[in-house]
Amino acid sequence: xxxxxxxxxxxxxxxxxxxxxxxxxxxxxxxxxxxxxxxxxxxxxxxxxxxxxxxxxxxxxxxxxxxxxxxxxxxxxxxxxxxxxxxxxxxxxxxxxxxxxxxxxxxxxxxxxxxxxxxxxxxxxxxxxxxxxxxxxxxxxxxxxxxxxxxxxxxxxx
Numbered sequence: 574x575x576x577x578x579x580x581x582x583x584x585x586x587x588x589x590x591x592x593x594x595x596x597x598x599x600x601x602x603x604x605x606x607x608x609x610x611x612x613x614x615x616x617x618x619x620x621x622x623x624x625x626x627x628x629x630x631x632x633x634x635x636x637x638x639x640x641x642x643x644x645x646x647x648x649x650x651x652x653x654x655x656x657x658x659x660x661x662x663x664x665x666x667x668x669x670x671x672x673x674x675x676x677x678x679x680x681x682x683x684x685x686x687x688x689x690x691x692x693x694x695x696x697x698x699x700x701x702x703x704x705x706x707x708x709x710x711x712x713x714x715x716x717x718x719x720x721x722x723x724x725x726x727x728x729x730x731x
Contacts, residue, residue: 599673602716606671606679606708609716614666614685620657626650629718630709636722661690664700677710678719684726701726 609628616624626646629635635643635652643652664687673679682705689700707720 602673603671606681606716607668610666610668610681617662617664622650622653625653633718634720638724659692661692663687679708681706681708699727
């Protein structure tokens with residue numbers, strides 16, 4: 574009986590330790606995802622395509638509102654080049670939730686607000702969006718944007 578109790582206690586302590594290790598890893602992953610989202614925010618505000626591309630998975634998908642999906646590195650880069658030829662953004666992300674759905678996949682939901690300046694006429698206006706990120710941990714353990722979609726939360730402009 575004493576041996577069985579010791580084995581049971583050993584198994585319970587192993588489970589508690591493993592659960593704690595998983596929780597610690599999950600918190601590390603959440604912090605790394607937050608960091609990625611804020612680096613993306615900074616890159617958007619700086620029209621920094623080079624940095625944006627380092628944040629996307631090689632097979633990443635960019636799904637801008639009112640446009641077909643841009644699939645893969647070449648299409649994603651081209652889409653951002655077009656965006657930054659057209660507008661200048663100054664936005665701030667508000668991370669609403671990050672859900673890690675497996676060790677290598679997570680979903681993040683954000684809202685953003687700020688200003689957008691049309692480069693053609695230098696006119697500025699309010700900018701507000703809701704965003705959904707699907708994130709994947711790559712082979713080196715780094716979180717990347719696998720899918721990104723957004724839609725405006727601003728009233729329609731006439």
